[in-house]
Amino acid sequence: MKFSTLSFAFALTTSLTIVTVSPTLAQVAPRRPHVVVPDSSIERTEDRGLRSHTNILILHPPSSIAPAAKSRPMVGTPAPGTFYETPASIGCLYRLSKFVKGCNPNTVTANPVGGFGAIAIVDAFDYPTAAADLATFSTQFGLPVPTSKTFSVVYASGTKPAKDPTGGWELEEALDIEWAHAMAPSAQIILVEAKSNNNSDLYNAVSKAAALVNAAGGGEVTMSWGGAEFAGEAANDSLFVESGVVFFASTGDSQGTIYPSTSPNVVAAGGTSLSRNPITGAFQAELAWNSAGGGPSTVEPRPSYQNGIQGIVGNSRGVPDLSFDADPVTGVLVLDSIPVTNEGGGPNTWWILGGTSVSSPSLAGIVNAAGSKNTSSEAELTEIYNKLGTVDFADTIRGSCYFYDGYLAVKGWDFCTGVGSVKGKLGK
Numbered sequence: 402m403k404f405s406t407l408s409f410a411f412a413l414t415t416s417l418t419i420v421t422v423s424p425t426l427a428q429v430a431p432r433r434p435h436v437v438v439p440d441s442s443i444e445r446t447e448d449r450g451l452r453s454h455t456n457i458l459i460l461h462p463p464s465s466i467a468p469a470a471k472s473r474p475m476v477g478t479p480a481p482g483t484f485y486e487t488p489a490s491i492g493c494l495y496r497l498s499k500f501v502k503g504c505n506p507n508t509v510t511a512n513p514v515g516g517f518g519a520i521a522i523v524d525a526f527d528y529p530t531a532a533a534d535l536a537t538f539s540t541q542f543g544l545p546v547p548t549s550k551t552f553s554v555v556y557a558s559g560t561k562p563a564k565d566p567t568g569g570w571e572l573e574e575a576l577d578i579e580w581a582h583a584m585a586p587s588a589q590i591i592l593v594e595a596k597s598n599n600n601s602d603l604y605n606a607v608s609k610a611a612a613l614v615n616a617a618g619g620g621e622v623t624m625s626w627g628g629a630e631f632a633g634e635a636a637n638d639s640l641f642v643e644s645g646v647v648f649f650a651s652t653g654d655s656q657g658t659i660y661p662s663t664s665p666n667v668v669a670a671g672g673t674s675l676s677r678n679p680i681t682g683a684f685q686a687e688l689a690w691n692s693a694g695g696g697p698s699t700v701e702p703r704p705s706y707q708n709g710i711q712g713i714v715g716n717s718r719g720v721p722d723l724s725f726d727a728d729p730v731t732g733v734l735v736l737d738s739i740p741v742t743n744e745g746g747g748p749n750t751w752w753i754l755g756g757t758s759v760s761s762p763s764l765a766g767i768v769n770a771a772g773s774k775n776t777s778s779e780a781e782l783t784e785i786y787n788k789l790g791t792v793d794f795a796d797t798i799r800g801s802c803y804f805y806d807g808y809l810a811v812k813g814w815d816f817c818t819g820v821g822s823v824k825g826k827l828g829k
Contacts, residue, residue, distance in 0.1 A: 441569025
């Protein structure tokens with residue numbers, strides 16, 4: 402593979418900056434990265450029970466990534482020499498595709514395969530470049546490029562929503578459609594856009610999404626958003642019951658719990674951190690991510706599928722159920738053409754993202770491709786908990802989480818990672 406000196410673009414907190422980097426510099430030990438919380442991911446006190454926020458975090462890395470429009474025709478990472486996650490490297494790590502020792506994002510190319518029915522992504526506001534960005538992402542990584550029959554955008558209210566003026570919800574939508582497709586490339590992807598991030602609009606979009614998935618022959622609905630738990634939240638739990646549909650929701654990117662991931666009718670998608678050798682890029686370990694949401698619900702009671710862990714959760718619904726790489730320092734690559742306020746970006750910009758917003762669509766895709774075709778979240782969760790402690794999951798036994806890092810990742814179920822992360826497609 403031949404490289405030449407390229408112009409790289411990356412988003413800083415003030416502007417989009419263009420720098421020229423020799424390919425050899427990508428091999429130099431990186432400067433300390435920093436993580437930025439976009440405006441759409443900031444929870445405000447006055448929003449409690451009324452509006453939801455995204456769960457994305459942006460990593461500003463030491464080296465930058467070439468705009469896709471000018472990228473080389475190769476298939477694979479658009480950031481050669483770095484070790485941020487690609488569909489193939491994640492597939493390798495979680496045994497969803499061919500396993501190669503180390504699972505280096507620069508060298509593995511086998512992507513996950515499979516999928517059936519539909520995966521509906523529910524988000525707020527309009528993402529006008531969704532189809533084009535998903536096609537570019539797919540081409541870059543050697544995934545099937547969706548057609549008008551396999552990718553669609555639906556306006557939940559019947560009218561095209563406005564764009565999010567901050568660009569944060571569009572970045573969320575890019576992450577969601579791209580990583581659901583990456584994990585289940587044969588499933589139909591439906592992006593259902595709510596009028597706004599008001600819970601009433603989002604819940605309306607959930608109902609629309611569930612009906613669409615049911616009509617497509619079953620599948621999943623994924624919600625990468627949420628907000629602090631609130632009195633009366635359980636009245637909304639019935640929204641997440643639809644024949645043939647399994648619902649997923651992110652557990653959040655700070656200590657404690659958020660809704661709707663605490664609903665007993667939702668698979669709560671938590672977060673882990675991946676450790677790679679900083680010189681070789683070889684995978685070393687998966688750890689609890691101490692910023693991932695989790696803990697006992699302050700509102701929802703323990704569901705029957707968690708009776709086996711009553712000694713841990715007590716009488717409360719415990720989250721997460723299942724986890725996936727969500728640490729932005731070990732983040733995934735996402736393409737989004739919509740600028741983000743104060744972070745730059747623009748046409749064909751590659752981003753490195755983390756947060757449990759990565760977890761929900763990715764796990765929805767994995768479960769879809771696994772082919773169990775469970776007909777409800779309760780059925781899916783019952784299967785997951787029945788396989789707790791088996792080879793179908795990778796138990797995370799290092800790290801901590803929650804307030805004061807008060808919970809430890811231990812053998813078996815814990816408040817940091819739930820049953821752990823996926824290991825192959827069985828038991829899901």
